[in-house]
Amino acid sequence: MNNRKIFIAILCFFSVFQLSAQDSLLKSISDTMTAAHKTEYVTGTFKALYIVNMKTIEAPAAGALNFEIQHRFGTINSGAYNLWGLDFATFRLSLDYGISDRFSIGIGRSTTEKTFDGYVKYKLLRQTDNTTSMPVSVSLLGTSTYFTQHFGTKAEDSAISSAYRFDFTAQILIARKFSEKFSLEIIPTFIHYNLVDSPDDHNNVFALCVGARMKISKRMAITGEYNYLFPNQLNSITDPPRTNSLSFGWDIETGGHVFQLVFTNSQSMVEPQYIGDTRGTWGKGFIYFGFNISRMFNLKPRK
Amino acid sequence: MYRRFLFFFLLAIFLSAKNFSQSLMTKSGFIGFYSKTSLEDIKGENNQAYAVMDLKTRHIAFAVLLKGFIFPKELMQEHFNENYVESDKYPKATFSGTCSGDMDLTKEGIYQVVIKGELSLHGITKPVETTAQLEIKKDHILGTSIFKIKPEDFQISIPGIVRDKIASDISVKVQTDWVRTN
Numbered sequence: 001m002n003n004r005k006i007f008i009a010i011l012c013f014f015s016v017f018q019l020s021a022q023d024s025l026l027k028s029i030s031d032t033m034t035a036a037h038k039t040e041y042v043t044g045t046f047k048a049l050y051i052v053n054m055k056t057i058e059a060p061a062a063g064a065l066n067f068e069i070q071h072r073f074g075t076i077n078s079g080a081y082n083l084w085g086l087d088f089a090t091f092r093l094s095l096d097y098g099i100s101d102r103f104s105i106g107i108g109r110s111t112t113e114k115t116f117d118g119y120v121k122y123k124l125l126r127q128t129d130n131t132t133s134m135p136v137s138v139s140l141l142g143t144s145t146y147f148t149q150h151f152g153t154k155a156e157d158s159a160i161s162s163a164y165r166f167d168f169t170a171q172i173l174i175a176r177k178f179s180e181k182f183s184l185e186i187i188p189t190f191i192h193y194n195l196v197d198s199p200d201d202h203n204n205v206f207a208l209c210v211g212a213r214m215k216i217s218k219r220m221a222i223t224g225e226y227n228y229l230f231p232n233q234l235n236s237i238t239d240p241p242r243t244n245s246l247s248f249g250w251d252i253e254t255g256g257h258v259f260q261l262v263f264t265n266s267q268s269m270v271e272p273q274y275i276g277d278t279r280g281t282w283g284k285g286f287i288y289f290g291f292n293i294s295r296m297f298n299l300k301p302r303k
Numbered sequence: 304m305y306r307r308f309l310f311f312f313l314l315a316i317f318l319s320a321k322n323f324s325q326s327l328m329t330k331s332g333f334i335g336f337y338s339k340t341s342l343e344d345i346k347g348e349n350n351q352a353y354a355v356m357d358l359k360t361r362h363i364a365f366a367v368l369l370k371g372f373i374f375p376k377e378l379m380q381e382h383f384n385e386n387y388v389e390s391d392k393y394p395k396a397t398f399s400g401t402c403s404g405d406m407d408l409t410k411e412g413i414y415q416v417v418i419k420g421e422l423s424l425h426g427i428t429k430p431v432e433t434t435a436q437l438e439i440k441k442d443h444i445l446g447t448s449i450f451k452i453k454p455e456d457f458q459i460s461i462p463g464i465v466r467d468k469i470a471s472d473i474s475v476k477v478q479t480d481w482v483r484t485n
Contacts, residue, residue, distance in 0.1 A: 036330075
């Protein structure tokens with residue numbers, strides 16, 4: 001017992017002398033700094049606003065505008081005559097704008113069914129580096145889509161109320177950056193279709209979407225997503241039947257751009273269409289090659 | 304035995320208190336870095352640098368959290384932390400060195416001094432030598448220094464596609480305001 005006291009006393013004694021040494025001066029402030037460290041929000045859970053089709057928890061910062069070009073070619077199994085699908089390009093153009101660091105809005109227009117979409121995203125919770133305080137990031141996303149493609153003749157087309165052209169999607173985006181390299185996102189999804197193909201189909205549809213990214217270098221990542229549509233909701237179409245959307249991507253980041261090369265069995269890029277109306281199956285080569293390109297513009301400098 | 308322990312303990316407190324009065328400390332030092340090229344101007348600024356100066360030995364030390372650097376563009380800040388300085392792996396930059404040159408701490412005035420020491424960033428430690436200006440006031444000591452560093456020296460790799468947008472010499476500005484307590 002006494003020996004221990006002597007030891008502690010000697011330790012105190014020497015530590016005081018050590019403090020005057022140069023390195024200890026640095027060590028003392030470095031330790032003070034570590035002790036004073038506050039929890040911070042985790043950044044860069046995902047590089048882009050999209051995994052492939054699925055939206056990520058990320059949003060532009062206040063005053064930043066993201067311009068996104070998404071291309072999907074035709075199916076790879078359409079043969080050499082169609083240059084393995086490259087002859088049939090479809091696209092979606094969209095803009096996302098950060099109203100605040102947590103709240104953003106977006107608009108888009110897709111080729112498929114000549115669809116317009118608009119959405120609002122709110123970053124409800126943000127993961128912190130101290131896991132015990134907040135282990136996940138959660139964003140809320142509400143999307144409405146409006147397709148403008150004509151039905152049949154002009155008379156037939158005008159007989160359908162424009163209300164039937166709207167679909168609504170509500171999603172809770174839950175993501176966690178597990179490490180510097182690996183991030184995972186899960187999205188419980190609810191879609192309301194104002195118009196479905198037959199009375200047997202449900203207007204209110206539920207799905208669960210899962211996406212992930214794995215960085216392979218500082219500026220490249222491999223991504224994947226699977227959008228599971230719960231069964232017995234949309235069964236009326238059988239040739240070919242609806243299937244779940246499965247996609248893979250390769251992200252390359254260069255400064256303000258993110259370039260994503262993707263392979264997917266969905267040609268369309270808005271939620272009611274890729275979650276609820278994917279027909280291609282990977283096994284039979286109904287795979288669409290394509291890319292997403294994003295460019296971030298800063299319209300307002302940060303305060 | 305207990306008395307002897309108490310003696311050492313009091314001695315330790317006495318000595319550390321003495322040392323404490325000899326050094327000046329601030330938690331709000333300014334460190335900014337500036338990269339200027341014809342394509343893009345980049346700056347990151349931090350107002351939360353810790354800086355300490357031992358008046359007797361003239362040792363100085365700095366520590367700064369890299370995540371505390373604020374950029375005008377949020378995306379740049381994310382790239383700085385994720386791709387360049389890798390602040391999850393190497394959260395701090397530190398400097399430890401000595402200050403030499405003529406200066407009289409008891410007299411108010413502006414002194415030009417030489418700072419020599421080692422800068423640690425991104426897991427690499429390099430010697431740095433620069434001039435600095437110390438302004439001695441009755442109850443403050445103000446320090447200012449500007450020097451240049453090369454990202455390559457600290458193994459911060461810059462991909463070819465953005466090489467032209469990032470200066471090969473980055474200027475670093477340091478400003479401290481130490482309040483004199485005695």
